[in-house]
Amino acid sequence: MSQGITIGQYMPGNTIVHRMDPRSKLISLLVFIGGIFTVPGFPGLMVFLVLVLLLLFFSRVSYRQVLRGLRPIMVIVFLTLVLHVFFTKGGVVLWRMGQFTIEYDGVHLGVFTALRLITLVFYTMLVTLTTTPLDLTGALEYLLKPLKYLRIPVSEMAVIVMIALRFIPTLMEESSRIVKAQMARGADLGGGNLFRKARALVPVMVPLFVSAFRRAEELATAMEARCYRPGIRRTSLRQSRATLTDYLIVAASCLLVVGAVFIT
Amino acid sequence: MFLEVNNLQHTYMPGTPFEVHSLKGVSFSVKRGEFIGIMGSTGSGKSTLLQHLNGLLKPSGGEVRVDGKPLFGGSISLKKLRTRVGMVFQYPEHQFFAETVYQETAFGPSNQGLPHAQVVGRVKEALHQVSLDYEQIKDRSPFQLSGGQMRRLALAAVLSMEPEALILDEPTSGLDPRGREELLGHIEKLHREQGLTIIMVTHRPSELVPHVNRIYIMHRGKMTLCGIPAEVFSRSRELKEMGIELPAPVHLVEELRRRGYNLSPGKLTTEEVCKEIATKVTTPEEECE
Amino acid sequence: MEPLIKAEEVEYHYPGPSGPIEALEGVNLSIAPGEHVALIGPNGSGKSTLLKLFNALLLPTGGKIMVGGRTTSDSSLVWEIRQDCGMVFQNPDNQMVATTVEEDVAFGLENLQLSHEKIRARVWEVLQNMNLSRWSQHAPHLLSGGQKQRVALAGVMAMCPRCLLLDEATSQLDLQGKTEVISSLHNLNQQEGITLVNVTHFPEEAALADRVIVLYRGRVVKDGKAPEVLSNEQELESWGLEPPPAVFLNRELKKRGMPLPENLITIEQLVNQICSWK
Numbered sequence: 017m018s019q020g021i022t023i024g025q026y027m028p029g030n031t032i033v034h035r036m037d038p039r040s041k042l043i044s045l046l047v048f049i050g051g052i053f054t055v056p057g058f059p060g061l062m063v064f065l066v067l068v069l070l071l072l073f074f075s076r077v078s079y080r081q082v083l084r085g086l087r088p089i090m091v092i093v094f095l096t097l098v099l100h101v102f103f104t105k106g107g108v109v110l111w112r113m114g115q116f117t118i119e120y121d122g123v124h125l126g127v128f129t130a131l132r133l134i135t136l137v138f139y140t141m142l143v144t145l146t147t148t149p150l151d152l153t154g155a156l157e158y159l160l161k162p163l164k165y166l167r168i169p170v171s172e173m174a175v176i177v178m179i180a181l182r183f184i185p186t187l188m189e190e191s192s193r194i195v196k197a198q199m200a201r202g203a204d205l206g207g208g209n210l211f212r213k214a215r216a217l218v219p220v221m222v223p224l225f226v227s228a229f230r231r232a233e234e235l236a237t238a239m240e241a242r243c244y245r246p247g248i249r250r251t252s253l254r255q256s257r258a259t260l261t262d263y264l265i266v267a268a269s270c271l272l273v274v275g276a277v278f279i280t
Numbered sequence: 281m282f283l284e285v286n287n288l289q290h291t292y293m294p295g296t297p298f299e300v301h302s303l304k305g306v307s308f309s310v311k312r313g314e315f316i317g318i319m320g321s322t323g324s325g326k327s328t329l330l331q332h333l334n335g336l337l338k339p340s341g342g343e344v345r346v347d348g349k350p351l352f353g354g355s356i357s358l359k360k361l362r363t364r365v366g367m368v369f370q371y372p373e374h375q376f377f378a379e380t381v382y383q384e385t386a387f388g389p390s391n392q393g394l395p396h397a398q399v400v401g402r403v404k405e406a407l408h409q410v411s412l413d414y415e416q417i418k419d420r421s422p423f424q425l426s427g428g429q430m431r432r433l434a435l436a437a438v439l440s441m442e443p444e445a446l447i448l449d450e451p452t453s454g455l456d457p458r459g460r461e462e463l464l465g466h467i468e469k470l471h472r473e474q475g476l477t478i479i480m481v482t483h484r485p486s487e488l489v490p491h492v493n494r495i496y497i498m499h500r501g502k503m504t505l506c507g508i509p510a511e512v513f514s515r516s517r518e519l520k521e522m523g524i525e526l527p528a529p530v531h532l533v534e535e536l537r538r539r540g541y542n543l544s545p546g547k548l549t550t551e552e553v554c555k556e557i558a559t560k561v562t563t564p565e566e567e568c569e
Numbered sequence: 570m571e572p573l574i575k576a577e578e579v580e581y582h583y584p585g586p587s588g589p590i591e592a593l594e595g596v597n598l599s600i601a602p603g604e605h606v607a608l609i610g611p612n613g614s615g616k617s618t619l620l621k622l623f624n625a626l627l628l629p630t631g632g633k634i635m636v637g638g639r640t641t642s643d644s645s646l647v648w649e650i651r652q653d654c655g656m657v658f659q660n661p662d663n664q665m666v667a668t669t670v671e672e673d674v675a676f677g678l679e680n681l682q683l684s685h686e687k688i689r690a691r692v693w694e695v696l697q698n699m700n701l702s703r704w705s706q707h708a709p710h711l712l713s714g715g716q717k718q719r720v721a722l723a724g725v726m727a728m729c730p731r732c733l734l735l736d737e738a739t740s741q742l743d744l745q746g747k748t749e750v751i752s753s754l755h756n757l758n759q760q761e762g763i764t765l766v767n768v769t770h771f772p773e774e775a776a777l778a779d780r781v782i783v784l785y786r787g788r789v790v791k792d793g794k795a796p797e798v799l800s801n802e803q804e805l806e807s808w809g810l811e812p813p814p815a816v817f818l819n820r821e822l823k824k825r826g827m828p829l830p831e832n833l834i835t836i837e838q839l840v841n842q843i844c845s846w847k
Binding site: 562 | 611612713714715740741743744745746770772809810811814815817818821822824825826827828836837839840843844846
Binding site: 199 | 331334336359362363366367369372374375376377387388391392423437438441
């Protein structure tokens with residue numbers, strides 16, 4: 017049963033951000049991440065936050081997806097906030113109960129750090145929601161090309177990532193099938209303590225691994241039959257073209273970051 | 281009534297843009313000991329339907345009852361049900377995980393909580409039922425067997441739970457003609473000698489014709505035809521439109537009927553069909569007489 | 570005419586637990602350009618092995634294989650041979666490498682280091698020819714078995730081979746998928762003269778070929794025109810094979826006195842013969 021899963025959260029669209037060369041998106045992302053971590057105070061951080069919210073809006077990405085993307089890190093954000101509020105001392109005392117205090121610096125740092133994390137995730141999501149996993153891999157491959165001189169197999173790793181992405185939905189379907197097949201033989205894949213849960217996973221993990229190995233072997237043979245060999249220089253169907261817009265955007269990002277960090 | 285399906289509906293991913301109505305109101309019933317065949321092209325919903333029969337999927341509408349009790353009414357333990365209604369998936373050897381044939385076959389009865397001595401007995405009996413030699417094979421790795429043996433082992437791994445019914449999803453997929461014949465022989469023997477209720481999905485009509493009580497045809501989530509093989513396969517034009525294969529003798533008769541020969545439908549086997557053709561078609565010599 | 574594939578005294582063995590296991594012995598055959606050959610035999614007869622020897626995925630342990638005049642044991646020619654002789658495998662999923670149909674079809678061309686423009690043009694052309702254009706941006710898991718196999722076929726055809734080697738390419742497909750794939754192959758053979766070597770264990774499929782080669786226990790035991798080979802019930806049975814169902818029907822009809830020739834192997838041929846009496 018095929019499911020319409022969009023891998024890596026990519027949502028198709030035709031906005032400027034969607035159309036940007038993925039390499040410039042990645043470079044800009046790195047620049048902004050640098051800026052987010054070096055900006056000293058709230059005003060600078062707010063500049064970044066407002067900018068990314070505007071960009072997310074103009075990229076027409078579904079706000080539901082954005083909120084869903086925030087969910088995994090909310091625990092960390094919350095923990096960070098709580099830890100700073102209760103344990104970072106300094107400045108005016110805001111609340112006291114016996115020996116225990118909450119002080120201004122703690123609240124300030126807690127909120128600042130939490131906002132920083134959230135802004136960071138927003139920027140990352142802006143890129144992953146507007147770029148296909150394949151384009152991202154290609155951009156990474158291009159940017160990591162210099163590593164080839166260190167004998168690191170960058171192109172081969174890119175092919176590996178592409179194959180992994182391609183098989184995620186297939187393997188998910190297969191694991192679902194295996195789980196059902198074992199449940200049909202009376203396996204209990206729900207309850208019990210941690211140890212029992214782990215043991216119960218064996219009838220699912222072993223077949224999945226066996227199948228993965230078999231797939232890998234068959235796939236490798238098929239790739240060889242289509243003249244693939246590691247180490248060759250491969251050309252590409254896709255060709256990222258960096259336009260003037262891309263250069264301008266990267267330049268603007270750098271300027272903005274420098275401005276925000278130093279002026280505020 | 282052993283198994284009843286009433287207006288069963290199933291929707292995958294309801295409420296999302298990827299919603300798929302896999303079953304649109306399917307109803308049928310199966311008596312104990314019957315041998316039922318189900319045919320349908322890709323997307324007809326047959327695999328989804330099978331997974332409802334032992335509670336692996338929950339209906340979006342309608343219900344499934346076994347021995348009169350609804351599967352999701354709270355009065356049935358699904359885990360127990362699955363030992364009574366055994367299911368063999370397509371390419372069942374892909375679920376092998378154990379180190380030995382014995383362990384693989386013992387998985388089902390162990391999950392039933394049976395004592396060791398009883399499990400051994402079940403394993404021996406199950407392997408015997410699929411013509412695998414217990415002593416020779418019990419310590420071998422399931423992954424080292426031949427294709428046909430693996431398929432039979434997968435069947436034994438379900439039989440060891442001593443189910444009352446067997447649901448089989450395209451059991452002969454990927455087997456060569458000899459392997460296919462062997463496996464079908466075992467299934468047919470289980471039906472004949474043990475009285476197992478059998479529900480088998482296949483796209484090869486020749487696997488159903490001699491043994492089956494009834495055939496159901498599924499198309500786009502609905503059950504469109506049902507009846508004894510002779511009735512079902514006489515509706516050749518509809519079957520063709522639904523992408524269902526005809527048995528070769530029926531195919532021959534239907535082609536000749538299409539070209540204007542007045543042959544009666546409903547003949548299924550090679551003998552019946554050839555007799556019909558020989559009597560109704562005039563050969564050149566006969567014309568000269 | 571120069572044969573496209575030529576096998577001379579080919580032998581293939583591989584190491585077993587107690588000495589080498591003979592998979593193929595004394596195989597001599599040649600396949601001419603444009604032929605549609607079915608390669609049949611029971612399990613373990615060596616059909617898949619022989620096919621893999623044709624495109625140098627395996628090298629013979631004895632004898633030699635020539636493809637388009639090139640010998641497969643010359644490692645510098647292996648890539649040309651694999652481009653010339655494309656292979657489609659049994660499992661539709663385990664041949665697709667990329668995240669979209671378009672990318673997958675381009676894979677072989679990227680390996681051949683064609684320019685970006687040539688790859689674009691060729692992929693577009695092949696998808697058009699095989700009626701797959703509307704799925705060009707689809708991910709593999711959204712396709713049916715038959716569609717996946719046709720994409721695999723497109724990916725191979727994009728490399729412009731003269732010959733297609735099919736290793737039980739339809740055995741995991743349902744009726745619809747089988748029909749789609751067989752129809753595509755038929756067109757490629759008839760309209761573009763692509764040589765087909767089809768390993769199959771479905772006799773009805775073998776009946777669609779012009780020539781049938783039977784392998785039994787690693788040896789070629791029969792090599793002839795499809796109607797002759799597939800209508801010989803006894804011989805086929807001695808090798809653990811079945812003739813196509815049309816042969817049984819033919820036999821029964823003849824028993825009842827109908828004057829039908831020996832070598833009808835498809836329902837269509839039977840019907841045409843009977844209708845010719847009108």
